[in-house]
Amino acid sequence: MPEPESAGRRGWTGSAADLEEVLRLTADPITVQAADGRLVYANEAAARQVGFASAVEFLAAPIDEIMSRYQLIDEDGRPLPIEDLPGRRALRGEREPEAVVGFRVRGDHGPRWSIVQATPVVDGDEVRFVINAFQDVTRLKRSEDRMRILADAGELLASSVDYQAALQSLADLVVPRLADWCVVDVVEHSGLRRVAVAHPDPEMRRLAEELERRYPPDPERAGGVAEVIRTGTTQIVPTITDEMLAIAAHDDEHLGILRSLRLRSAAIVPLVARGEILGGLTFAGSENGHVYFEADRPFLEDIALRAAAAIDTARLLHEANEAIRLRDDFLAMASHDMRTPLQAILANVQLAARRLDRAAGQEAASEMDRARDNLVQAERTTARLGRLVGDLLDVAMLRSGHDLPMELEGLDLAELAGRVAEEHQPSSTRHRIVVGGSGAVVRSDRERLQRVLDNLVENAIKYSPDGGEIVIEVGSDADAATVVVRDHGMGIPADELEAVFEPYHRASNATTMRGIGLGLSGSRAVVHQLGGELTVESTEGSGSAFMMRLPRD
């Protein structure tokens, strides 16, 4: 076995000058303080640590100049009084004091951190001098800080379902620890919306808000948060040049405001959750502040991931609540809509029974006729309820992604329209239902087409409360058979023409009307499944025309 250590020691013939050179060039900073606290020795690393070119220069500098070059901070970022440095404490008699000390050197970005150990050299009871050894822990300290920021961010983002407030807290958390500026933009239907801005100076925040108001982000513009959101790729700009500002500025005044923000470095990270880009998180450093490098990317993206998850959760929660509200509304209305025909059936059947009882006595003929009327009415209403249930089941199937089982047969649309008109005419004395046209034969599902026409005619009656003519016009062109149902009622506002086909929708000018609003969305889906289309033309105040086109037989 070789013995490299002892062999090395035997081979070393260094002089005192050599040892001095070892000390001078050791990578860790070392200083020596005299009993009165004066700095009497520093190696090269110690000089570099506080921004001096050499140890000679450092030792020659007046104390005031040395102190003006850097600021001492404690582990929590607070100013550290010089009396609390381990060297001073050792001079006061502490045995081997140790502390984490931060040096914020002027003109440098971010503090450097060292564990400082002071070793007093004593003669009897007297401290002759103190050796200060510095161990650089900047990287360790930074990753520790970042872990803490991540933990804090996770905690505050998870603690609130109000994601806007949570994002503002996040921005406030990273300033000033990680950024001089932090801005959060979120993608919404209408474009980008700035939901959080943090900067220690309220005047600067006001400036940023004014900037946002006067020059809203243009999603098509190159660079900046818009591009990050478009591409989903993090952008890191270690040094922002005036040239970059000039390209980003819309005009001279904009450039002026941008310059006054004194931005020096920036990192913009997309907020991505479940593959969807929800917004952008911007970190920026001002003069003498934070600087971002490529190496910071994983950490910044980690923060963005947490923020995006919070936005995503809040949105999912909102959507779920909205769905529950819609469901409750729907149940209330479905219950309402079914109770009404049930009432008519029950009352008619019971009334018929009473009349038949009476008929068993005297005046038989007229009571029998009246009882028959009740039964016919009950039959009609039962059919109406049946169609309502059929619609509900069809829409439930369509909404869960199933195709409807269709029963196809040859159908004359004019005959079907005539039957629908006949069935609906008794329900209103104010309307006249007229059928026109002929010659449209299709291969389709009779029951479902009838339900679609029922819905259209019921709507026509419902939404023309003043009465009038309702026309069902059957026709055909080169490739389709058509049925148009036209009324002269209240019509549909132009900007809601498509929305009437959405589930549960009801036009804004028809809020007090009954109906579960499933008819049109279900009708359109049924017509689609039959290979056709259902469209509407309408003028608010003068009526609507719903047109169904079906492939010809």
Place this chain on the structure above:
Amino acid sequence: MANQSVLVVEDDPALRQVYSDVLRDEGWTVHAAGDGAAALELLDTGVTPCVVVLDLRMPTMDGWTLVDRLRSSRWRTLPFVVLAAHYQVHEEARRMGARWWLQKPVPIDRFLHVVSEACASNGEG
């Protein structure tokens, strides 16, 4: 019962018809309206029912509005029966201060009983 008169306010034509038939068969004089506004018009033309039977959800003027209007008019003491398909009709009736309410579908025996009771209370103050 022959000289008792009722005002039925219901927008569904089939229901309006069958309520009227049920009441007329029992000797009531029936006035029927398709919404709140039509009901107020009937009252203005001199119809004097002892009770109003009203639906809640109706076009043009709903039942809630009709009750408000009745309360601020010379008809404020006219008894009314809320007869609605609303899934929380009892809650709505309580909020409206209605003494009588029925949820559709209601059997005609009970319907007639409640309408008679409400009518009989007319004039009690």
